[in-house]
Amino acid sequence: MAAFSFQTLQNKFDQLRSNKVFELLVIGVIIVSALIIGVKTFEVPDWFNSALNILDWAITLFFLTEITIRFIGEPRKRDFFKNGWNLFDTLVVTLSLIPIGHQDMALIARLVRVFRVLRMVSIIPELRTLINSLLKALPQLGYVLLMMFVIFYIYAAVGTTLFGAINPTLWGDIAISLLTLFRVMTFEDWTDVMYETMAVHGWSWMYYLSFICLTAFAFLNMVIGIVVNVIENENKAEEAKLHEGEPTLIDIHAELKALRAEIKTLKQ
Known part of the structure; x- marks a missing residue:
């Protein structure tokens, strides 16, 4: 009981x-x-x-x-x-x-x-789909972020070597240089950093523009593209689950063909 x-x-x-x-x-x-x-x-x-x-x-x-x-x-x-x-x-x-x-x-x-x-x-199903898409995109995003970190590290080492004496606050060591490069990538007063180094090294604008093209334009767009692609695949999978079991046009044509054959047999 x-x-x-x-x-x-x-x-x-x-x-x-x-x-x-x-x-x-x-x-x-x-x-x-x-x-x-x-x-x-x-x-x-x-x-x-x-x-x-x-x-x-x-x-x-x-x-x-x-x-x-x-x-x-x-x-x-x-x-x-x-x-x-x-x-x-x-x-x-x-x-x-x-x-x-x-x-x-x-x-x-x-x-x-x-x-x-x-x-x-x-x-909320839309939020659930978004979270699932982000989780499924992590493996692909990991390689992109790893490559971005490699670019950051190389540019930070170069920046510390070339600009450390100009402004130790921004380029004193490789850790500070990484933070400075993140500031440059997010376009937070990055021109002030560039003009300061250009006063000593006039060619340093190439350093900043090449870094921005690689990170802000190339890699960030790759990240967005991966996430959007995974979200589209998740939406298609959800739609496929909703329409699972419903007859397709091919199935309908096959059934009509079979019905015509049966009707023809009955007439004979």
């Missing part, structure tokens, strides 16, 4: 956790939790701050209840921890419940709940 009652409870929780209204309620509470963190950064009256603390604990209890419902509603409990979002939520709720004596550490633990806003990815 107890097993039957637990099975009934599990089925009800399984239906509840897959209910869209329940998902929207969870997302609403997540947004309210994030807003509370933002409100606490302002100067508010003591009574209002106390009310926010009570609401904060109520939201924490709601999160704990939600995790419990999802765990009990899972037919196979091991599968619950195979989902990355479930692990993330469990970690966030656990950090919110751990009693920490230091006030700053307790605030950091509560701040972790802000990241639960990412749960909206599991509800």
